[in-house]
Amino acid sequence: MKNIFKSLSGLRQILSNVDLDQISKLSQKVDLPKMVNLVSKMSEEDLSKMMGMLKGGSKPKTIPPVNGDFYELGKTLPHHEREIQLRVREFMEREIKPIANHYWNRAEFPMQIIPKMAELDIAGLTYQGYGCPGHSPLLEGFIAMEMARIDTSISTFFGVQSGLAMGSIYLCGSEEQKKEWLPAMQKLEKIGAFGLTEPEVGSGVAGGLTTTCKREGDTWVINGQKKWIGNATFSDITIIWARDLDDQQVKGFIVRKDNPGFKAEKLEDKMALRTVQNALITMTNCEVPETDRLQEANSFRDTSKVLRMTRAGVAWQAVGCARGAYELALAYTNERKQFGRPIASFQLVQDLLVTMLGDLTAMQTMVFRLSEMQGDDILKDEHASLAKVFCTLRMRSIVDHARELFGGNGILLQHDIARFVADAEAVYSYEGTKEINSLIVGRAITGHSAFV
Incomplete structure (x- = not known):
């Protein structure tokens, strides 16, 4: 009974703020004594709801935050790796998201982001030694996801650098080659590309590359073309895979941008990953010293x-x-x-x-x-x-x-x-x-x- 009087008192206070002319008009539409009688019979819960409506309606809806990790898998990472993941997310949202459409639309690469990305210290993330952090493959996956979540082009650039190019040297290079290239590539001081796909050979690369190589003394001579090679228009080195004319096995090479006979031309008019600088590479009697052959790459199995x-x-x-x-x-x-x-x-x-x-x-x-x-x-x-x-x-x-x-x-x-x-x-x-x-x-x- 006390709550009812309290609610009626609240109703009376609200009505007291309404002038007599408004009350007169209301009485023509509503039987006020009957309404008061009905209000006195309402439950406390219904009265509270009604008073809330009279005071301005229900509270605004609370919209849940936008989060695609519904099962919260990111939270399973160790604390120090979770911090790296979130640091990459913040970098992508601050540095990449505002410029992504601009560079994508113009098919240009934002070269100014490379030093900033280097500060994240995430290239060669899972490799041991050579200046690489040595983190888990799981964190590496989360970082690839975080990058592609904002801009798949930037994720692709980084995947070519850290995965394909550095990975080829890490898995197939000699100790000398690893020491020469991996620390600089980890800091993004040297940029790499990966040349496997050819104009006429995509899915069939395992069955026979048309790019060939032949050893002449301490020099290898490479002839052929590679297509869709990301980063190759501005990379310092490109990992080139070629078929040895002598034993028909696939060999790998570190080809420097200024090697004689090496030419990279930008592919134009792409409808996807436009920020990525893909190239058509032509090698005409391209000379590569034996010291730049990947010493542990001797077949397509490698x-x-x-x-x-x-x-x-x-x-x-x-x-x-x-x-x-x-x-x-x-x-x-x-x-x-x-x-x-x-x-x-x-x-x-x-x-x-x-x-x-x-x-x-x-x-x-x-x-x-x-x-x-x-x-x-x-x-x-x-x-x-x-x-x-x-x-x-x-x-x-x-x-x-x-x-x-x-x-x-x-x-x-x-x-x-x-x-x-x-x-x-x-x-x-x-x-x-x-x-x-x-x-x-x-x-x-x-x-x-x-x-x-």
């Missing part, structure tokens, strides 16, 4: 060691690209209003977001385990290939749904999502197509090779 390691990184890139698209779409649905309410409040929109999040979470848990296997040294080609197949397929689906949620705005670069949609197509294709990676897994699970 090349595969590098690809196995970096293919896991591409799966993480796919996660990052998908996460970036999902988070953009989720934020947009709370900002975009139709029919007087945020589109995030509509059933079909929520269903689409949950579908995206489910796919993203499945991708994250898969690559998480993949990196654990890499750290335990039990990672095989088929493990990396399955992750590459699944994650790039789901990435494609997520960026497609994200663009759909943006409606017509999704094709405008200013909303970022168009860049993610385009870049996903490149990630889907490089480091082995879906079909080639599927055949690698198929061979492992059936015991039969279906390669031509």
